[in-house]
Structure formats: C-alpha cells, structure tokens
Amino acid sequence: MSTSFISPEWGLSVSETVCPDVQTSVNLLGIHMREVSRDWECPSHAHHQYEINYVLQGTQQMKIGDYSYVQQAGDLVILPPGVNHMSRSISEGTLVYVCIHFEMNDRVFLSLLERTNQLIFRKNSLAARQIEPCIMKLVQAAEHGGQHMITRRIRLQAASFELFSVLWEILLNEAAQASPSTYAHMELAHQIAARLQAIVSRNLTEEERPESHYGIDDIAAELGISPSHCNRIFHQVFAISPRSYLSNLVLHKSKLLLADPHMSIQDIATTLGYRDIAHFSRQFKRWSGISPSHYRKTQLHMSQPLEAGV
The missing domain is CATH 2.60.120.280 (Regulatory protein AraC)
Incomplete structure (x- = not known):
C-alpha cells in the first residue's frame, strides 16, 4: 500500500522508525x-x-x-x-x-x-x-x-x-x-490492528496484492491464535471485524491518493496492489458509494479557489 512518506532506496537508510497513521478524531x-x-x-x-x-x-x-x-x-x-x-x-x-x-x-x-x-x-x-x-x-x-x-x-x-x-x-x-483478561484482550487486539496498519503502510509489489497475500490467517498464525479467535477478540475491542477495519484503512489511503491530481487512477490502483483499475474501482465504489473518478472530481472542485466576486 502507499505510505504517507517516500522511503529511501533499500540499502541507503541507516535506520528508520515508522509510526502508524493517526486518525483519531x-x-x-x-x-x-x-x-x-x-x-x-x-x-x-x-x-x-x-x-x-x-x-x-x-x-x-x-x-x-x-x-x-x-x-x-x-x-x-x-x-x-x-x-x-x-x-x-x-x-x-x-x-x-x-x-x-x-x-x-x-x-x-x-x-x-x-x-x-x-x-x-x-x-x-x-x-x-x-x-x-x-x-x-x-x-x-x-x-x-x-x-x-x-x-x-x-x-x-x-x-x-x-x-x-x-x-x-x-x-x-x-x-x-x-481484569487481567480484559487487558490481555486489548493488547492482543492492538497487536492485530498494528499488523493491519502495516499492510496499508508499506508499498506492495505486483505479487503482494491485498486479496491474495498476507492477511488475517497469517496475522493469527504469527500471534499463535486461531483465525476465529483473532476475529472474535478484535471485534470485542474495536466493535468491527479485522477485515472491515482493513477495508476502512485502505479506503482512507485511497482517498488520500485520489486527492493528488498528479497520480492517475491506474497508478493508484497499481500502488494499492490491485490487479487492474476495474477491480480497484469496484472496491472503492462498494466502500464509498461513488466511483474513484467521481470522488476525485468532487475533491478537485472543492479545492479550487472561488472566483472573485462569487
């Protein structure tokens, strides 16, 4: 997935600390x-x-x-x-x-x-x-x-x-x-959320598409729990499924990229790891109710300065 910053080429960076995106309102x-x-x-x-x-x-x-x-x-x-x-x-x-x-x-x-x-x-x-x-x-x-x-x-x-x-x-x-068990559940849910954020924060290659690569089953295996337990604990803490949480993160990242007029929708679809622009468009419309091109036109119109005298 796209990130909010541009990382240096591999091998040139001495050290790097990447913090999760902050979207709290x-x-x-x-x-x-x-x-x-x-x-x-x-x-x-x-x-x-x-x-x-x-x-x-x-x-x-x-x-x-x-x-x-x-x-x-x-x-x-x-x-x-x-x-x-x-x-x-x-x-x-x-x-x-x-x-x-x-x-x-x-x-x-x-x-x-x-x-x-x-x-x-x-x-x-x-x-x-x-x-x-x-x-x-x-x-x-x-x-x-x-x-x-x-x-x-x-x-x-x-x-x-x-x-x-x-x-x-x-x-x-x-x-x-x-309640030690409540605390443990919250810690586990945060670890799951951090891994979901990491999926969105890194740039995916052609082989690393969101629908086919690292996902909930892999996160559960890393944490030593079953996928069903992973889903249940996450839902108890966040009141949303891990998949829906990931979809919200991807939608937010998509909107950030669509607000950049220098990136084509094809480039955005590729950057986000979708196999083609049609697949990305269907997913974006399913999440937001409008197409990526419609969303971009709305954003560009809102960002234009008002004419003098209007």
Whole structure:
C-alpha cells in the first residue's frame, strides 16, 4: 500500500522508525472555567458527551445518578454520557472549576472509559496528580482569548491530546489490575490492528496484492491464535471485524491518493496492489458509494479557489 512518506532506496537508510497513521478524531465541546459564589447551584441535566469536571478552588458537591460526591480542589470527576447529574457549591468562599465535554471516535479508548468503575479521582491519587498539569495547560490555552482563533484552537487540541494520553495510561493500568483478561484482550487486539496498519503502510509489489497475500490467517498464525479467535477478540475491542477495519484503512489511503491530481487512477490502483483499475474501482465504489473518478472530481472542485466576486 502507499505510505504517507517516500522511503529511501533499500540499502541507503541507516535506520528508520515508522509510526502508524493517526486518525483519531476528538471533538471538544463547551470547555469552560467558571468561578461561582457559595450559593451557586447547577440543576440536574445530562449530556450526550463525556464530561471531565475538575475543581481548582473551593468545594463542590456533585450528584451523579444515585451517588453523591464531595469534590475538593484537585479532585477530578469523569461523567459518562446520558447520566443525570447536578452540582452545587458548598465552599466557604467562591468555587472555581473546569468543565470539558468531549467526543472521541477511538473505540478502544471509549471501551476503557465504559469499563471503569471509578467516577472520581481524589487529588492525592496518582491519577489526579498526573492529570493536573494537563488540566492546567487546557486552562492556560482557554484563557488566552486575545490570540488568533486558529492558534487558540490548536493549543486547546494539543493540551487535550496530552490529557487523553495520560488518561489512557491511567485507564489501561486500571484495566490491567481489575481484569487481567480484559487487558490481555486489548493488547492482543492492538497487536492485530498494528499488523493491519502495516499492510496499508508499506508499498506492495505486483505479487503482494491485498486479496491474495498476507492477511488475517497469517496475522493469527504469527500471534499463535486461531483465525476465529483473532476475529472474535478484535471485534470485542474495536466493535468491527479485522477485515472491515482493513477495508476502512485502505479506503482512507485511497482517498488520500485520489486527492493528488498528479497520480492517475491506474497508478493508484497499481500502488494499492490491485490487479487492474476495474477491480480497484469496484472496491472503492462498494466502500464509498461513488466511483474513484467521481470522488476525485468532487475533491478537485472543492479545492479550487472561488472566483472573485462569487
């Protein structure tokens, strides 16, 4: 498959580290830092997104479903979507808290969040101490209201990804301690995914076509498991079959190549390892609902600058 970079000829490279493509999408919604008086109260409500609530100063009482928590400065609460919750200040002075709503398309990260039994991380816990610097970076990025909007957005995104990377490690460690079998399944699913990404990331020769060469059976054999177990574990973690996951990766790579007007569709089909342009076109249309040429025309039209006065 095509890769996002051009590798040097074999024998000329001293060393090389190739990282998997990053396609995670994170939406940050309604981030705010609020200072409220001791009489403040937020009525019961629910969100479609996950919420991270962090107290910077004062004390907050948070009621989540049937449970009630007293949040001190430095305590972090993670609320799942669709759960009714309310909060109120029980501080002697003012209460200052940070609220972050987010959506993410990473199925493994979301499955870890769904499995965690811990809604609140106390300030003295290792998790809260690790997360605190990330929260402060988000606060700093949000407070710079005078900077360019794009700059502010990128800084918020950078701080949020750092926060989620730390949260990922915390949740993964929790899963390993609480349920070793769940952790083992996730590790195995990630190994399968990494091998599927490797198929897409390397350039295939004429003899290495996606329909006939290295595939799920070979990955299963390398990992010492049966193909059925490979499919079952992968589906449990990613909620999608390995074959569908691979198809999505190939479709994404196809779209990247079709956006390059200097490559013919024939060259793209060859680069992706298909035996002919017709086979590639049928597969692309089956995945996306339109032909490669139609997709390319749409992309080229969208990339053209608007005429003056339009």
